[in-house]
Amino acid sequence: MRADLQPRTSPRRALAQVEAFVRQAVPYEWDWVTWGAADYLPTLSEMLALRPVREDCDGRAVAAASMLQKLGYDARLVTDLKHVWVWTPQGETMGPGGRKFVESDQRGTRLNWAALTATPANLAYGIAAFPWTRELIVLLTFWLLLLRRAPRWPWALLGLAVLLDGWLIFRLACRNPWPAGLWDSVGALLGWGHVAAAVLIILGTGERRRSRFPHP
Template identity: 30%
Template sequence: MTRPPFDARLPFRQSPGARKAVSLTVRLAASLALLVVSLFPNLPRLVEQFPRILHPERLVDPHFPGSDRALEQLQAELAGLPQDATLKSRVKAVEAFVKKHVSYETDWNLFYGNLHDWPTPAEVWQRKSDDCDGIAILSASLLQRLGVDATLEYNAFHCWTKIRQSQLSVGGAVKGPTSSREDGSVDWLSLAQDLFKARTWTEGLSFPIWRLVLSALAVPIPWLVLRPRRLAKRLEPQTLKKRDPLPGVPRASSSAR
């Protein structure tokens, strides 16, 4: 008895609906994988980010490694303030201190191409450069070390330090709805809504154009190139004996003309 072709024995080859479902799933998975790699080529660093993305407020640490040295330098600069200095004066002094020691740099230049990254305050202080979220995390950590109740506040394109129980902030607060809760944790519904606003994408125009083009091409490529049915056909094992075209009909001799 002749065995059916290899691809015919595969489950997704049994019905047109199943074939379409598998083809759609394979292409969607391939598009998503290419998109992630194009936006976050430093995959080990991306894996580290998962718990930080879920709880960025936990990155604020007043006793981060190296904080003692940072506090010594900060207190030396705060020594010029009067004894009765207001909270606003102290907050502004911390903001000036962070700007003096930490230069602004985009995540994709710091982390081998990754579009976004949540750093620890120790990483920011050691590297002396980061973007708005790193500056906000370090500022909040130092303010908490000084006894100021500070946390993170952010939306889809910017992050800053918020001083609770006051209208003060560090890092240029953005007016309007935010994507963070009062304690600094993520408000996922607000973040999803913020992603569909025009300002979110206009702020992202500093991302390299060639990276944007590459990311845009990552989505249609699998739909143009990947053919699951052709792949299954190529995987079909070559039989040594060809099947008869019609049962009961003798095969023509190779010498026949």
């Protein structure tokens, strides 16, 4: 790769060439397929040990940042909690995402708390992208754990229906991997609203306590 970059190669062209090389050399694959985990940030050596080499946006960003650092660039990993890409003073590469929440380099990690406003939509995307069969198991387990002793089943089932409705909203309305637009934000708010309502309904389904005082 270094041989492909001439001494007078512009930073913009260098960033583009590194991105093109990484995208070709590292096919995209979800972490739950590659590592068996919902999300995993590998080291470069871990990624290169894979056969075949494959990774999602964070692993590709690690590879691109490592290459750019070898070429003399101040390359940093940044994320908006939905996507991971590479920042340099000369520009960004690996598909720049939305407002940066985390910036990481050899000097440490910095947080931009103002970017948390996009968190509901970004977390909703994670739910939308994860395998639905595994999520359904997690959702049903979550529902069972919320149930109180001797629940009132009509209300418990209503809570489950509302919870499923919120989950479907996430999966249908929040699948956009790029910076959240109006539809993503509205879908995320509706989805989280359904989840909150479902939790309140389910928690209110427990057996009513009898009053210690007799009714007149």
